[in-house]
Amino acid sequence: MFTGIIEEIGKIEYIKRGTKSATISIHAENILGDVKVGDSVAVNGVCLTATTVNKTSFTADVMAETMRRSSLSELTAGSLVNLERAMPMNGRFGGHIVSGHIDGTGVIDSFKREENAIWVTVNAEPKLLKYIVEKGSIAIDGVSLTVAYVDDRCFKVSLIPHTSDMTILTKKKVGDKVNLENDIVGKYVEKLMSTNSDDSTGKNSGKSSSLSKETLFANGFM
16 A cells, blocks of 8 residues: 655666566665565556565566556666655555556646646546546556546646655656556445445446445445
8 A cells, every 4th residue: 555655766777578577676775774575665656566675776576467557668777766665554644545556557748837836737548537536636657646637638737846856757758658546436436336235246236326325325435
């Protein structure tokens, strides 16, 4: 579990590519003090498991499914990446619930400065945009951000200077691909609403239940 608050910008040391999968080595300076083999680290928002760790770098295996669904397939030696360790139980929840399981990718359409902020417009497919709501949360390359605008083609976020300095988002270019993770709450609500409340197996019965206060309460949303 992550919060979308980036701790450090790392750098890809090397990538060993298989036919569909890869092993990557990432240089880091700040996060490795308490990272051990088997720990989870979000790399551009993708939850990866550290397979080796030393004082200046760690390695992780990237399966074929992850390569297909994320922008990690486009990384090369020297690429910069956002890094976040898994959230400790006694940590602050500074962003929002981020699982590290990417829903898909978007493409940066534009950057526009407005005084101290930078507006970023991201084009995305309808299957991702349907979960994005104005003033809701979105993780872009692992960064927890508030959606300021959304339509049927794109959405926009606004970056404060700290976010620009501490992440790789403003180091990207128009046309670059970014990893997107939708707010997990919306996906669970949709699943519950499309499943018959009497079906204890959790499989879709083909019947849709109407969204109501009583249905939400019955499914644990207080």
